[in-house]
Amino acid sequence: MKILVCICPVPDTTTKVAFSDNNTHFNTQGVTFIINPYDEWYSLVRALELKEAGVATAVHLVTVGKADAEPVIRKALALGGDEAIRIDTDSNDTYAVAAQIAEYAKTDGYDLVLCGKESIDYNNGTVGAMVAELLDMNYLGFAAKIDIAGGTATVTREIEGGEETDACSLPLVISCQKGVAEARIPNMRGIMAARTKPLKVVAPAAVDTVSTIVGYELPPAKTGVKMISADNMDELVNLLHTEAKVI
Amino acid sequence: MSVLVLVEHSQGVFKKKSLEAVQYAAHVAKELGTSVTAVAVGNVDNAAMQGLGAYGANKVLHTTESRLENFNSRAYTKVMLAAAQKESAKVIVGLHDTVGKAVSPRLAARLKAGMVAGAVGYPDLSKGFVVKKNVFSGKAFAFVNVTSDVKVITLMPNTFQVVKGEGSATVENLDIAFDDKDFSIQVKEVSKASGSVPLSEAELVVSGGRGLKGPENWHVLEGLAKELGAALACSRPVADSHWRPHHEHVGQTGGTIRPNLYIAVGISGAIQHLAGVNGSKTIVVINKDAEAPFFSAANYGVLGDALEVIPKLTEAVKRFKANH
Ligand SMILES: Cc1cc2nc3c(=O)[nH]c(=O)nc-3n(C[C@H](O)[C@H](O)[C@H](O)COP(=O)(O)OP(=O)(O)OC[C@H]3O[C@@H](n4cnc5c(N)ncnc54)[C@H](O)[C@@H]3O)c2cc1C
Ligand SMILES: Nc1ncnc2c1ncn2[C@@H]1O[C@H](COP(=O)(O)O)[C@@H](O)[C@H]1O
Numbered sequence: 001m002k003i004l005v006c007i008c009p010v011p012d013t014t015t016k017v018a019f020s021d022n023n024t025h026f027n028t029q030g031v032t033f034i035i036n037p038y039d040e041w042y043s044l045v046r047a048l049e050l051k052e053a054g055v056a057t058a059v060h061l062v063t064v065g066k067a068d069a070e071p072v073i074r075k076a077l078a079l080g081g082d083e084a085i086r087i088d089t090d091s092n093d094t095y096a097v098a099a100q101i102a103e104y105a106k107t108d109g110y111d112l113v114l115c116g117k118e119s120i121d122y123n124n125g126t127v128g129a130m131v132a133e134l135l136d137m138n139y140l141g142f143a144a145k146i147d148i149a150g151g152t153a154t155v156t157r158e159i160e161g162g163e164e165t166d167a168c169s170l171p172l173v174i175s176c177q178k179g180v181a182e183a184r185i186p187n188m189r190g191i192m193a194a195r196t197k198p199l200k201v202v203a204p205a206a207v208d209t210v211s212t213i214v215g216y217e218l219p220p221a222k223t224g225v226k227m228i229s230a231d232n233m234d235e236l237v238n239l240l241h242t243e244a245k246v247i
Numbered sequence: 248m249s250v251l252v253l254v255e256h257s258q259g260v261f262k263k264k265s266l267e268a269v270q271y272a273a274h275v276a277k278e279l280g281t282s283v284t285a286v287a288v289g290n291v292d293n294a295a296m297q298g299l300g301a302y303g304a305n306k307v308l309h310t311t312e313s314r315l316e317n318f319n320s321r322a323y324t325k326v327m328l329a330a331a332q333k334e335s336a337k338v339i340v341g342l343h344d345t346v347g348k349a350v351s352p353r354l355a356a357r358l359k360a361g362m363v364a365g366a367v368g369y370p371d372l373s374k375g376f377v378v379k380k381n382v383f384s385g386k387a388f389a390f391v392n393v394t395s396d397v398k399v400i401t402l403m404p405n406t407f408q409v410v411k412g413e414g415s416a417t418v419e420n421l422d423i424a425f426d427d428k429d430f431s432i433q434v435k436e437v438s439k440a441s442g443s444v445p446l447s448e449a450e451l452v453v454s455g456g457r458g459l460k461g462p463e464n465w466h467v468l469e470g471l472a473k474e475l476g477a478a479l480a481c482s483r484p485v486a487d488s489h490w491r492p493h494h495e496h497v498g499q500t501g502g503t504i505r506p507n508l509y510i511a512v513g514i515s516g517a518i519q520h521l522a523g524v525n526g527s528k529t530i531v532v533i534n535k536d537a538e539a540p541f542f543s544a545a546n547y548g549v550l551g552d553a554l555e556v557i558p559k560l561t562e563a564v565k566r567f568k569a570n571h
Contacts, residue, residue, distance in 0.1 A: 011383070013499050013500070013518070013519045013522075014518055014519075015383075015386075016518075017383045017386045017387045019387075037500050038500070093361070094352070094362060094364065095355060095356060095359065095360075095361065095362060098352070098356060099356075120383070120384050120499050120500065121382065121383055122382050122389070123364070123365055123380075123381055123382055123383070123384055123503070124352075124362075124364040124365070125343075125348045125352075125364060125365075126348065126351075126352035126355070126362060126364050127352075128352075129320060129348065129349050129350075129351075129352035129353050129356075130352040130353065130355065130356040131356075132320070132353065133324065133352070133353040133354075133356040133357055134356050138320075138321060138431060138432055139320050139321070139349060139353070140432070141320070141345060141348060141349045142345055144493070154435070158345055158494065159318060159345055159437070159439075160255070160318070160344060160345050160346055160445065161257070161439045161440060161445050162437065162438050162439030162440055163437075163438050163439075164317070164434060164436065164437045164438075165434075165435040165436040165437075166432050166433060166434055166435060167432075167433040167435055168431065168432045168433065169431065178486075178493045178496070178500075178501075179493060208359065208395075209394075210359060210360060210361035210362075210393065210394055210395035211361035211362065211363070211391050211392060211393045211394060211395070212391070212392050212394065213389045213390065213391055213392075214374070214375075214377060214390050214391070214392045215389070215390040216382070216387055216388065216389050216390070217379070217387065217388045217389075217390070218386075218387050218388075219385070219386075219387070219388065219525060219526075222530075222543070222544055222545065222546065225532070225542050225543065225545045225546065225547065225548040226546065226547050226548070227547075227548045227549070227550065228547055228548070228549050229549075230549050230550065230551035230555065230556050230559070231559075233549075233556070233559045233560045233562070233563035234563045234566065234567075236531070236547060236549065236560065236563065237560070237563045237564055237566075237567045238567070239547060240508065240529065240531070240547075241567065241571075244508070244528070244529040244546065244547075246450075246451070246507040246508040246528060246529045247451070247475065247508065247564075247567075
């Protein structure tokens with residue numbers, strides 16, 4: 001069983017977001033890129049566990065990104081995985097990203113595609129379901145537990161207002177969140193090994209772009225906190241009612 | 248041409264966030280000079296569907312099929328595709344929840360439609376079809392121009408006002424020829440928390456951090472939440488330490504929420520935490536450290552020990568409720 005893990009580079013969570021060119025571009029100056037936490041902590045680690053348990057025969061990582069994504073890909077390889085594929089294009093259009101991943105996946109018959117529940121930069125949460133549709137596969141979103149045996153995945157996942165456990169035969173696309181695995185820290189051996197693991201660069205497929213980001217905006221700053229004495233909670237409740245009008 | 252909207256219900260009652268979506272669709276339809284068709288699935292009666300007219304739906308397409316009772320993205324996508332074809336849909340609206348995040352992208356991929364996931368604004372048609380959405384987990388917004396003929400949008404819940412008007416929608420059956428492949432996911436077990444409002448839809452949220460010291464103190468927050476009718480949330484270390492269940496974790500790597508009121512108790516206000524909650528309309532911070540960064544993101548602040556302040560606040564809410 002071959003697993004494809006989608007790895008998305010994102011700005012470090014401590015990044016103070018700023019924009020340039022009249023608020024039309026995300027300013028990456030001084031920004032450190034990391035592996036999207038959902039990909040690093042959950043989907044990648046679960047894929048590695050499945051390989052270590054002898055359930056998976058190969059774990060490949062795929063990133064849609066330009067050469068500047070390579071340090072992040074190497075970091076992912078340091079955690080594990082047999083090889084990485086970088087599809088040499090960059091896009092903010094979620095359809096275009098998903099279509100690139102799907103086109104690549106078609107060339108190498110994967111039984112399981114794992115991605116994160118959402119990227120912490122563009123917060124779409126769309127790539128997994130799109131890839132599933134483009135590959136005509138089932139999709140299980142928001143997994144918190146994944147087991148695989150005899151070509152069938154058993155997945156516990158978040159649904160509206162609760163949790164559900166499903167069984168589904170492979171091939172399958174799953175998006176992962178907390179619970180799927182415990183985050184790992186790469187060790188020296190992994191870091192050394194990552195240097196020599198294959199990182200294949202493939203040319204992008206011809207796919208259309210159907211949306212573009214035309215501008216950004218920062219949320220309005222809070223105008224200042226009103227401090228209320230701990231002994232006067234009636235005043236707080238009153239303000240929430242008359243001023244904030246939220247209760 | 249029409250604007251299509253997938254509506255969700257819980258035991259036959261349409262959810263507030265779906266009414267938001269219908270109202271949103273009506274706004275878009277008016278600008279485009281067209282009508283709104285809602286798509287409802289499963290056991291819901293005619294009167295409820297006709298009632299969507301009061302929020303702007305002109306028509307409701309209804310699909311009943313017992314196997315749709317458990318949500319499944321492939322089968323729901325088939326329903327929406329059939330509806331989109333029948334109505335020549337130009338814009339397809341859904342919710343940015345576990346249903347919408349699975350169906351809408353599938354639909355978008357199939358139709359090769361540009362998608363805005365997690366919209367917080369109406370489309371601006373003066374510059375194309377530009378929709379504002381959350382990015383960087385609430386640290387910023389992006390304006391996305393959708394250039395395809397068909398557009399797919401999912402909405403952040405608790406973002407758009409719902410105003411009930413007049414009117415009644417017509418209801419039509421939408422018959423779909425499903426095949427077994429559409430239901431190849433076997434549902435083994437479903438557990439739903441009954442009664443409580445899901446965090447993502449809650450208008451009032453009481454949230455606790457490490458400052459509460461341990462799970463044994465949570466009853467204090469629960470008391471306040473109960474009095475307010477609020478949902479509970481927590482910071483990441485609280486969920487990581489298993490003081491609270493994971494689904495209550497909010498922030499950059501947890502849920503993103505936009506309640507009307509967010510009361511943060513014993514939470515320092517790290518940038519990753521703020522990211523998930525700073526869309527809240529009003530923020531109250533209760534912390535014993537005057538230097539806690541959360542105070543600068545708050546509307547109201549109370550300096551003090553949580554375990555002393557919260558019971559006082561709970562009592563004050565009780566008094567308030569007795570008088571209103
Ligand atoms: C990649 C990454 C992703 C992350 N994602 C998230 C995320 O999604 N969500 C999230 O929450 N965090 C996230 N974090 C962690 C974040 O950086 C903070 O560590 C975390 O939010 C701190 O939680 P806290 O405020 O509960 O605890 P602390 O930072 O320990 O703060 C406790 C607060 O309680 C106050 N306090 C103590 N005792 C009392 C008392 N008796 N009464 C009142 N106040 C008291 C203290 O003054 C302090 O301000 C992430 C971190 C990283 C690196
Ligand atoms: N550029 C990318 N390259 C590879 N995988 C990606 C990329 N963007 C998103 N993904 C995957 O899709 C998931 C959801 O991302 P998104 O739909 O963009 O929120 C991420 O957690 C990744 O697993």
